[in-house]
Amino acid sequence: KAFAWHWAAARTLADFQPDVLMYFEPHSALAAFLYFWWFRGKARLFIHHHEYYTPGDYRQPGNRLTRLNHFFERRFLLPRADWISQTNSDRLRFFQVDHPEVGTHKLHVMPNLPPQRWLQLEAVQNQFATPTLRLVYVGSVSLHDTFIGPLVDWLLANPALAISLDVFAYNCDPVTLEFLKKSSGETVRFHERGVDYDELPTLLRQFDVGVILYRCRTVNYQYNASNKLFEYLTCGLDVWYPPTMLGVKPYARDDAWPRVMEIDYDELTSVDLSKMRSRDGLRELAWQETCEGVYSVLAAAMRTSLSKESEISV
Numbered sequence: 001k002a003f004a005w006h007w008a009a010a011r012t013l014a015d016f017q018p019d020v021l022m023y024f025e026p027h028s029a030l031a032a033f034l035y036f037w038w039f040r041g042k043a044r045l046f047i048h049h050h051e052y053y054t055p056g057d058y059r060q061p062g063n064r065l066t067r068l069n070h071f072f073e074r075r076f077l078l079p080r081a082d083w084i085s086q087t088n089s090d091r092l093r094f095f096q097v098d099h100p101e102v103g104t105h106k107l108h109v110m111p112n113l114p115p116q117r118w119l120q121l122e123a124v125q126n127q128f129a130t131p132t133l134r135l136v137y138v139g140s141v142s143l144h145d146t147f148i149g150p151l152v153d154w155l156l157a158n159p160a161l162a163i164s165l166d167v168f169a170y171n172c173d174p175v176t177l178e179f180l181k182k183s184s185g186e187t188v189r190f191h192e193r194g195v196d197y198d199e200l201p202t203l204l205r206q207f208d209v210g211v212i213l214y215r216c217r218t219v220n221y222q223y224n225a226s227n228k229l230f231e232y233l234t235c236g237l238d239v240w241y242p243p244t245m246l247g248v249k250p251y252a253r254d255d256a257w258p259r260v261m262e263i264d265y266d267e268l269t270s271v272d273l274s275k276m277r278s279r280d281g282l283r284e285l286a287w288q289e290t291c292e293g294v295y296s297v298l299a300a301a302m303r304t305s306l307s308k309e310s311e312i313s314v
Helices: 002-016 026-037 062-082 089-098 116-120 148-157 173-183 198-202 228-234 271-279 291-306
Strands: 019-025 044-049 084-085 108-109 132-137 163-168 188-191 209-211 238-241 260-262
Touching: 002 026, 019 026, 026 044, 026 062, 044 062, 044 108, 044 291, 084 089, 084 271, 084 291, 089 108, 108 271, 132 198, 132 271, 148 163, 148 173, 148 188, 198 228, 209 228, 228 238
Parallel strands: 019 044, 044 084, 084 108, 132 163, 132 209, 163 188, 209 238, 238 260
Antiparallel strands: none
C-alpha cells in the first residue's frame, strides 16, 4: 500500500508537470525519487523537514519505510535540491552535521508560524483581569509524553489557588482520555473534540497562559520551538514551558509581555504565582512574526531557482 501511494503520487506529478516540487519529511521522498527517475521529471526540488530525525531514529523498529525513503533522499534527492529547510536553527545545525555533503547555501530555517490575520483580530482586554488565572493547552496529549498528569493533579489538589486549565485535545491514548474525563470539572475542563484551527485565534484570546507540556524524550522534541509557542504569543498569552524544552529557551523572557517562562512541572509548588498572575510594570512587546514573512522568502527562492538554466539529473 505504501509503495502504491508513492507510485500514484509520482504519476500525478508526471501528469501535472510542476515547475517546482516541494515535499515534506523523508516519508515523502520515494514519490519524489520515482517522479524524477522513472518519469524523468524536470521540476526544481525543494525539501522541508518539519521534524528532526537522528541517524538512530531511522534504525528504530517500525521505521523501515522511513529508512528506505531516507536512503533515496540522501543518495539522490539532497544533492538535487535547491532548498532544504528545518523549522529552527538547532535542528538545521543537527541536520548539517548528519549531512556534511550538503552545501550550506541550500540550508534554510522555516519556522511554523500563524498567519497574518491572527494579528488583525481585536485584542481581548480582560487577560489577567479575572481572579482566576486561566491556563490553556491545545494539541495532542499523553500521560507518558507530556506533563499533563502533574499539572492536573496539582490543580485538583489546590483549588484555593484559583487556577483553571482548559485542555483541547482530540488525539490522546485511552488511558489519558480516561484520566482527563475523570479529572474534568470546574478547575480542569477537558474538551475532547479539540478545536478547529480557524477558531484558535479567537479561542486562545480568552485565556491568560498557554502551557507547553512535552517531556522531550527525543532530540527532536528537546529542540522543538513548538508551533504552540508562536500561536500562544500571537494571541497575547504568556507561555509556560518545561526546562527540558531547549528549543524554546531562546525565546524566554520575563521583562516584557507576553512572557515566556520556564516552569518545572515536577516542582509546581515552587512556582511564584504572585509573579505569574501579574503583568504590572511590564512593557508590551507584541509578537509580530507571521507565516507570510517566511513564505515570501520561500517564494522568492523558488522564482530564483526557476531562473537557473542548468538541470540536475538523478
